Amino acid sequence: MLATGSSLIRLRGVTKVYGQGQAALMALKGVNLDVAAGEFVAVMGPSGSGKSTVMNIIGCLDTPTAGEYLFRGVHVETLSRDQRARLRRRYLGFVFQGFNLLARTSAQENVELPLLYRGESAAARHAAARDALVSVGLGGWEHHTPAELSGGQQQRVAIARAMVTRPAVLLADEPTGNLDTQRSREIMDLLWQLNVEHGITVLMVTHETEMAAYAKRVVRFLDGAVESDAPNPHPAGAA
Template sequence: MINTLPEFVIELRQTVKSYGEGEAETFALCGVDLQIAQGEFVAIMGPSGSGKSTAMNIIGCLDTPSSGQYLFQGVDIGTLSRDQRALLRRHYIGFIFQGFNLLGKTSAIENVELPLLYRGFPAHERHAKAMEALRSVGLEHVAHHTPGELSGGQQQRVAIARAIVTDPLVLLADEPTGNLDTAKSIEVMELLQSFNREKGITIIMVTHEHDMAAYAKRTIHFRDGKIDTLPETKALP
């Protein structure tokens, strides 16, 4: 599906997202232009209703623009069918959510194996890759514990292991520290930062916390469906 290596892994071109018709039409995105290069770590911030979550849904191929373009590795997502977009998500994008989204009665390693199951990996290979992913987040010792037996920080690290087990090109993190205390938040952010630096995974993170955004290489602010005209904030070195 993806055969070229363009300058940007993510590119929004005059992207518009609207809902409703006529006088009831509302705009979540109003002609957004955004470019993200391979290997960047970008934080997206903005008040409620600013369009940041809509932009993330489009970038994650969970939604499509009303007009304009979204290019993923040079491929115009608007030309893909629903099934093709699902395949793109499955093979190229990892997701981390604020609420962890783990299966409650399933062990940590089985939760991490789930994306590999969808991709048809044989059981022994799924197990080996899932264990390696848990090892990379420091949780191989709780591989057979259920989420209820883990702390919030451990659950989020299991969710990160699940997101990176398929070696995604892009990792989307939606408020990944929103349910964690400060110490656990720092652990998670240092982990994400290490995956960006050491594995070269492109990370796009929505957050409302400025101290968490500082871990990114670049911060983009959304307001009223547009990217704020204020200069983009760069993280501390």
């Protein structure tokens, strides 16, 4: 389904309007954005700036009102709901502020869920989930439920779940928002490692300057448009 393009992700003139008539709200106003494979990009901006809306469109959780969204050269805005779902399952991983783990389910079973939806065999699911948990530093914690894990450990499980399908892009929406400073740094170190050592493209929405400092590039949104887009020459993860 995917063709080769010069950018992994490309947005051109993307707008998003919610509602109609006098109640219409333009959340995005002609956004242009390119993300190359292997980048670590932080998306920042005040509440209502459009940063989460653009991430939802990139994640195929929403569609643009107008404009183009290309993923590896394919026009995502022209795809059907089922085609977007397949793209999402195969190429994208998601990490949210609220962890979104099943409360009565073990860490391993939580991580296996995306593979279950794919129809993978039980043996393949078990092996992949164990490997993913080891990769985020949770080897030996497979059978613990979320209630038996700290907030930082729960977010590591969420990251393992996002990574178990080996996605091309990891979309992280305020991944440290519910964590203290030390746990936040641990999660950011892990995202940096996944980006640098495994080549995973990371797009992260955050309002925290200290967390954005880990990114190699910072895009700032204001009033539904890109206000600035600049490289970070000294990312914190490199230190």
